[in-house]
Amino acid sequence: MSGFAQNTFNGLVSGAFYALLALGLAVIFGMLRVVNFAHGAFYMLGAFGAYVLLAEAGVPFWAALVIMPVGLALLGMALERAVIHRLTKLDPLYNFLLTFGLTLILQDLVKLRYGVQSSPYETPSLLSGSVDFGLFDFPTYRVFILGFAVLLCVAVWWVLTRTRIGMVVRASTERPDLTRAFGIDVGRWVTPVFGFGIGLAGLAGVLAAPMRAVNPLMGADLIIVVFAVVVIGGLGSIFGSVAAGFGIGLVQAWGEAYLSNFPLVSQTIVFVVMAGVLLWRPAGLFGREEAPA
Amino acid sequence: MLRIENLSAFYGEAQVLRDVSLEVSAGEVVTLVGRNGAGKSTLLRCVMGLHPGQRGTVELDGRDITRLPAHKRARLGLGWVPDDRGSYATLTVTENLTLPPTVGPDPWSLERVYEAFPALHTRRDSAATMLSGGEQQMLALARVLRMGARLLLCDEPTEGLSPLLVQQVGDLLREAKRHGVTVLLVEQNLHFATGVADRHYLLAEGRVAEAMDNSEVRSRERELLAYLGI
Numbered sequence: 464m465s466g467f468a469q470n471t472f473n474g475l476v477s478g479a480f481y482a483l484l485a486l487g488l489a490v491i492f493g494m495l496r497v498v499n500f501a502h503g504a505f506y507m508l509g510a511f512g513a514y515v516l517l518a519e520a521g522v523p524f525w526a527a528l529v530i531m532p533v534g535l536a537l538l539g540m541a542l543e544r545a546v547i548h549r550l551t552k553l554d555p556l557y558n559f560l561l562t563f564g565l566t567l568i569l570q571d572l573v574k575l576r577y578g579v580q581s582s583p584y585e586t587p588s589l590l591s592g593s594v595d596f597g598l599f600d601f602p603t604y605r606v607f608i609l610g611f612a613v614l615l616c617v618a619v620w621w622v623l624t625r626t627r628i629g630m631v632v633r634a635s636t637e638r639p640d641l642t643r644a645f646g647i648d649v650g651r652w653v654t655p656v657f658g659f660g661i662g663l664a665g666l667a668g669v670l671a672a673p674m675r676a677v678n679p680l681m682g683a684d685l686i687i688v689v690f691a692v693v694v695i696g697g698l699g700s701i702f703g704s705v706a707a708g709f710g711i712g713l714v715q716a717w718g719e720a721y722l723s724n725f726p727l728v729s730q731t732i733v734f735v736v737m738a739g740v741l742l743w744r745p746a747g748l749f750g751r752e753e754a755p756a
Numbered sequence: 757m758l759r760i761e762n763l764s765a766f767y768g769e770a771q772v773l774r775d776v777s778l779e780v781s782a783g784e785v786v787t788l789v790g791r792n793g794a795g796k797s798t799l800l801r802c803v804m805g806l807h808p809g810q811r812g813t814v815e816l817d818g819r820d821i822t823r824l825p826a827h828k829r830a831r832l833g834l835g836w837v838p839d840d841r842g843s844y845a846t847l848t849v850t851e852n853l854t855l856p857p858t859v860g861p862d863p864w865s866l867e868r869v870y871e872a873f874p875a876l877h878t879r880r881d882s883a884a885t886m887l888s889g890g891e892q893q894m895l896a897l898a899r900v901l902r903m904g905a906r907l908l909l910c911d912e913p914t915e916g917l918s919p920l921l922v923q924q925v926g927d928l929l930r931e932a933k934r935h936g937v938t939v940l941l942v943e944q945n946l947h948f949a950t951g952v953a954d955r956h957y958l959l960a961e962g963r964v965a966e967a968m969d970n971s972e973v974r975s976r977e978r979e980l981l982a983y984l985g986i
């Protein structure tokens with residue numbers, strides 16, 4: 464039983480990362496109709512930035528948790544203005560080429576300076592040790608990640624569903640032309656939304672630094688699963704991406720624990736689930752068919 | 757108030773509007789009739805600034821708005837009731853109503869909207885696309901009234917409505933007119949059109965074929981209905 468609790472907890476923690484990354488991809492796709500293949504690279508930059516800030520300038524985790532998301536959001540906004548916005552009028556192939564190319568550039572820049580070996584990042588002292596939940600105890604840092612990610616998802620959900628900004632973003636996402644016709648400058652929201660999605664990826668990166676190996680390719684491995692998560696949840700569906708993020712974290716953890724005798728299955732279970740969901744619901748669990756503009 | 761001059765519109769290579777010129781004066785209700793595919797909806801889209809492939813000029817209150825983006829046109833007081841009703845699935849009924857900023861001197865309050873449309877009040881927290889077709893029509897009309905738009909561009913607002921609701925749409929348009937609102941109305945129901953409008957344009961194959969007043973439409977009703985294929 465405690466093994467099950469352990470696996471479930473770890474699954475939720477991995478799921479928290481998937482959810483944060485998928486959430487960013489979903490808001491970006493919704494507003495820009497761009498699939499950001501560079502999302503994993505920004506996650507990596509978040510973690511690497513936290514590492515460099517600490518190692519070279521002594522900037523602690525808590526400061527990095529603010530500096531990196533904000534800095535990367537600004538970088539994302541600059542990139543959106545410089546190149547990403549050109550994609551809207553082009554064939555989707557360019558979407559892939561540009562954002563994937565961006566990934567390679569960002570990864571190689573980091574590699575050039577810091578090499579490919581993993582760098583250790585110490586868990587902040589406030590969050591070291593473990594929390595005793597009676598029957599089980601979990602590492603404090605992971606409990607923090609889970610709580611923080613859940614709070615963040617709830618906050619984003621609240622903003623999207625309960626505020627005027629959220630209403631404008633939803634309307635612009637669903638029917639951009641119609642929304643323009645109702646006096647809303649949809650274009651004005653595109654850059655900040657892109658920056659916000661990138662900021663979330665950077666935040667997930669900072670959170671990952673103390674518990675995952677910090678290296679230039681850390682995002683590349685993770686993002687493949689995140690794309691499966693986004694497809695399962697329904698491309699562009701905010702709720703779907705978060706739910707599928709946590710769901711896939713659980714499925715993966717359980718798969719690894721209970722199907723370890725079938726490594727082929729446990730390693731591919733995410734994609735098996737994805738294929739199954741797509742056969743059943745081609746637009747994903749919470750996706751809707753595209754409405755006319 | 758609205759002046760369209762030599763407006764041409766294209767979908768790719770296909771030309772849908774050919775040198776259309778027409779005018780709507782302040783306070784007038786003018787209809788646009790024509791067969792399916794004549795280009796009526798495209799014309800409203802051009803006025804709204806949503807049609808990329810166009811040539812010609814659109815003037816509002818003497819100001820050339822041809823190059824103005826759609827959201828700025830809306831803020832000048834244009835209110836569009838699109839042919840597909842323009843309901844948002846991800847917005848509640850109330851949000852659908854309050855999404856557009858108020859743009860005119862005389863916007864309806866939400867209370868007034870709900871008083872006039874009790875059915876919308878009952879469903880105010882539902883997703884707009886869960887409403888019946890008729891309720892979505894009402895929502896689309898209520899939305900531009902709440903904006904306080906000065907020029908309504910209504911694309912077949914009575915299509916598929918019960919006679920009772922058609923009557924209500926007519927009352928609303930007449931009331932709006934009394935308050936000085938100008939309306940460009942796409943309408944296939946000639947009886948309804950002559951009941952609310954001052955003048956009519958017949959659009960045929962992308963051109964303004966005829967301009968008619970109410971008495972002319974009434975006297976030629978049978979011929980026009982046959983032409984429209986209704």
Ligand SMILES: Nc1ncnc2c1ncn2[C@@H]1O[C@H](COP(=O)(O)OP(=O)(O)O)[C@@H](O)[C@H]1O
Binds near residue numbers: 792794
């Ligand atoms: N998105 C589109 N792409 C290509 N052709 C279109 C499109 N929308 C409308 N058309 C064509 O333009 C013509 C005018 O359409 P429309 O303005 O909707 O006419 P109406 O509203 O008078 O029925 C029709 O022949 C229609 O087939």
Ligand SMILES: [Mg+2]
Binds near residue numbers: 797839
């Ligand atoms: Mg039409």
